[in-house]
Amino acid sequence: MNDHAHSAAIRVERPAKTLRELALDKVREAIVNGYFRPGDRLVERDLCAQLGVSRTIVREVLRHLESEGLVANLPNKGPIVAQLNHDEAKQIYEIRGALEGMAARLCAEQNNPAIADALDKSLEDIRHSYRERDMAGVLAHTSSFYQTLFSMVDRHVAWGVVNLLTVRINHLRSMTIKTENRDVQGPAQMARIVDAIRRGDGEGAYKAAMDHVASASAIAQAVLSGRQSAD
Amino acid sequence: MNDHAHSAAIRVERPAKTLRELALDKVREAIVNGYFRPGDRLVERDLCAQLGVSRTIVREVLRHLESEGLVANLPNKGPIVAQLNHDEAKQIYEIRGALEGMAARLCAEQNNPAIADALDKSLEDIRHSYRERDMAGVLAHTSSFYQTLFSMVDRHVAWGVVNLLTVRINHLRSMTIKTENRDVQGPAQMARIVDAIRRGDGEGAYKAAMDHVASASAIAQAVLSGRQSAD
DNA sequence: TACCATATTATGGCCTACCAAGATCATTCA
DNA sequence: TGAATGATCTTGGTAGGCCATAATATGGTA
Numbered sequence: 001m002n003d004h005a006h007s008a009a010i011r012v013e014r015p016a017k018t019l020r021e022l023a024l025d026k027v028r029e030a031i032v033n034g035y036f037r038p039g040d041r042l043v044e045r046d047l048c049a050q051l052g053v054s055r056t057i058v059r060e061v062l063r064h065l066e067s068e069g070l071v072a073n074l075p076n077k078g079p080i081v082a083q084l085n086h087d088e089a090k091q092i093y094e095i096r097g098a099l100e101g102m103a104a105r106l107c108a109e110q111n112n113p114a115i116a117d118a119l120d121k122s123l124e125d126i127r128h129s130y131r132e133r134d135m136a137g138v139l140a141h142t143s144s145f146y147q148t149l150f151s152m153v154d155r156h157v158a159w160g161v162v163n164l165l166t167v168r169i170n171h172l173r174s175m176t177i178k179t180e181n182r183d184v185q186g187p188a189q190m191a192r193i194v195d196a197i198r199r200g201d202g203e204g205a206y207k208a209a210m211d212h213v214a215s216a217s218a219i220a221q222a223v224l225s226g227r228q229s230a231d
Numbered sequence: 232m233n234d235h236a237h238s239a240a241i242r243v244e245r246p247a248k249t250l251r252e253l254a255l256d257k258v259r260e261a262i263v264n265g266y267f268r269p270g271d272r273l274v275e276r277d278l279c280a281q282l283g284v285s286r287t288i289v290r291e292v293l294r295h296l297e298s299e300g301l302v303a304n305l306p307n308k309g310p311i312v313a314q315l316n317h318d319e320a321k322q323i324y325e326i327r328g329a330l331e332g333m334a335a336r337l338c339a340e341q342n343n344p345a346i347a348d349a350l351d352k353s354l355e356d357i358r359h360s361y362r363e364r365d366m367a368g369v370l371a372h373t374s375s376f377y378q379t380l381f382s383m384v385d386r387h388v389a390w391g392v393v394n395l396l397t398v399r400i401n402h403l404r405s406m407t408i409k410t411e412n413r414d415v416q417g418p419a420q421m422a423r424i425v426d427a428i429r430r431g432d433g434e435g436a437y438k439a440a441m442d443h444v445a446s447a448s449a450i451a452q453a454v455l456s457g458r459q460s461a462d
Numbered sequence: 463t464a465c466c467a468t469a470t471t472a473t474g475g476c477c478t479a480c481c482a483a484g485a486t487c488a489t490t491c492a
Numbered sequence: 493t494g495a496a497t498g499a500t501c502t503t504g505g506t507a508g509g510c511c512a513t514a515a516t517a518t519g520g521t522a
Contacts, residue, residue: 018504020294044474054506056287059474060294067298076513078474091388098329157322161392249475274502285477290503307484309503 023051024061031070031081032170038083042071069168082168086224089172092165093217097210099158100146104205106153108197115152116198122148123190130183138177139170145190149209169220176219189215254282255292262301262312263401269314273302300399313399317455320403323396324448328441330389331377335436337384339428346383347429353379354421361414369408370401376421380440400451407450420446 017025027047030036047058062079065071072082107115122145129137143166150159166173176182189212196204258278261267278289293310296302303313338346353376360368374397381390397404407413420443427435 020504043472045472055508056290056505059287060291063291063295064298067295076474087385088388091386094333094386095330095389095392098333099326102325102329154318155322155325157319157396158326161326161396165388165392251475272502276502287476287478307503 019053020057020060023053023057024064026051027061028065028068028070028167031065032167034171036081038081040081041077042079042081044078068164084168084172086221089169089220089224090217092169093213093220095165096162097213097217099162100149100213101206101209103146103149103153103155103158104193104197104209105202106155107149108200108202108205110153111200112152113198115148116194118148118152119145119190119194119197123187123194126190127187130187135174135177139173142173142177142186149193172220172223173216175223176216179219179223182219185215186212250284251288251291254284254288255295257282258292259296259299259301259398262296263398265402267312269312271312273310273312275309299395315399315403317452320400320451320455321448323400324444324451326396327393328444328448330393331380331444332437332440334377334380334384334386334389335424335428335440336433337386338380339431339433339436341384342431343383344429346379347425349379349383350376350421350425350428354418354425357421358418361418366405366408370404373404373408373417380424403451403454404447406454407447410450410454413450416446417443 027036027042036042042062044055044058044062047062048055051058062071062073066073066079070082071079073079107119122141125141126138126145129135129141146162147159150156150162177186189208192208193205193212196202196208258267258273267273273293275286275289275293278293279286282289293302293304297304297310301313302310304310338350353372356372357369357376360366360372377393378390381387381393408417420439423439424436424443427433427439
């Protein structure tokens with residue numbers, strides 16, 4: 001008979017992802033990176049053709065994105081890419097502030113140097129990406145910085161919420177990080193979070209995290225106002 | 232010619248809800264109120280029969296509930312009602328604390344007596360429901376209390392997040408409110424929130440809201456531990 | 463020309479039927 | 493008895509069709 005300890009070794013690695021998940025990722029990606037613009041209609045049959053999948057899949061994907069807030073469904077008209085207004089963006093930044101502040105405080109209260117070290121690592125990656133003018137890298141490593149913040153204190157639910165909200169403001173994020181001086185200010189603000197965590201200063205970490213988000217929010221508001229008048 | 236200012240007045244109010252939304256509500260309701268228990272399999276064709284709709288609808292509904300966290304999808308096995316463990320419940324209460332605390336603080340900082348009045352109204356409804364032993368009413372009015380808290384300061388995004396998380400712990404909520412003395416303590420804690428808001432005491436309102444959620448969380452943990460050993 | 467009524471088209475909502483493949487259960491045979 | 497075989501259940505995915513409605517085009521009439 002087969003040695004079951006061995007059979008695992010040759011197990012064929014299945015795609016793991018279902019077609020629907022693949023399609024979901026594609027469409028989400030397409031919205032986030034601007035291939036579909038806010039307000040664009042998402043015509044089911046067109047998406048079928050573009051994605052090469054059946055309408056069933058497309059509909060499930062649209063439903064999923066709808067519940068993520070990336071897609072809005074106009075009654076009797078159909079789905080469009082959700083538009084983000086001023087106020088909603090502000091609220092999203094505010095919530096991120098509350099949750100990231102909470103996570104930062106918890107990290108500080110752990111008094112575990114490994115946390116600050118891991119965060120420093122991400123921070124260095126961010127600085128490096130800025131030097132290389134690799135903006136996608138900046139976003140990715142910033143995300144990873146915050147993920148560390150949450151996962152180090154086992155707050156995956158809160159991280160899920162932050163993540164969910166973040167995709168909705170992704171295009172704003174990519175604009176804020178390109179702002180004048182942001183390559184210096186951003187990492188500096190994050191360094192303050194790490195310092196407070198290293199000191200075990202919960203309140204300081206909370207405040208620093210809030211400050212960082214608040215300044216990102218302010219820049220985003222400016223970007224939004226500017227664009228509104230430009231369009 | 233038609234008077235367009237008038238034509239709006241006689242506009243026929245259509246059902247507005249699509250069959251899918253109806254089905255979604257039904258299934259969500261069924262999960263929340265315990266008709267489907269955590270771990271139960273949700274077989275597509277069975278649901279089709281029970282709901283009287285096609286598989287298309289059922290699949291979209293399941294996808295939607297999956298993204299809400301009410302349904303989990305086991306690969307190659309299919310959807311089941313999501314199970315909530317200790318830790319996740321705790322995290323959900325924690326997030327609610329952060330967001331409701333935030334909203335309470337914002338309410339206090341408005342210095343608008345109408346807010347406290349509206350909250351008092353909900354609070355009175357809650358007390359009344361407790362007296363009538365109407366537990367569904369208690370839940371509904373508690374929900375409405377918090378909705379007021381968020382909507383009075385126009386934080387509908389945060390309210391959406393809280394609402395999303397709350398459905399996942401609904402069965403816990405219905406247990407906590409039945410706890411000994413909760414009919415007195417619960418409203419008393421909420422009254423402290425309202426008092427702080429009326430005084431314009433942001434920090435006090437924040438703390439009071441946090442306390443209220445924290446005590447609910449503690450009860451929920453006790454319930455979960457008890458049930459775990461009982462089952 | 464101005465306007466109204468009537469096709470036509472585009473699209474979403476919804477349905478049925480079908481197939482492939484994995485998981486599971488039952489049966490059968492050595 | 494225990495393993496191999498086969499039947500069944502269920503999901504993932506596809507195809508195509510029907511109907512209702514909104515928007516648009518078309519054409520006829522005053």
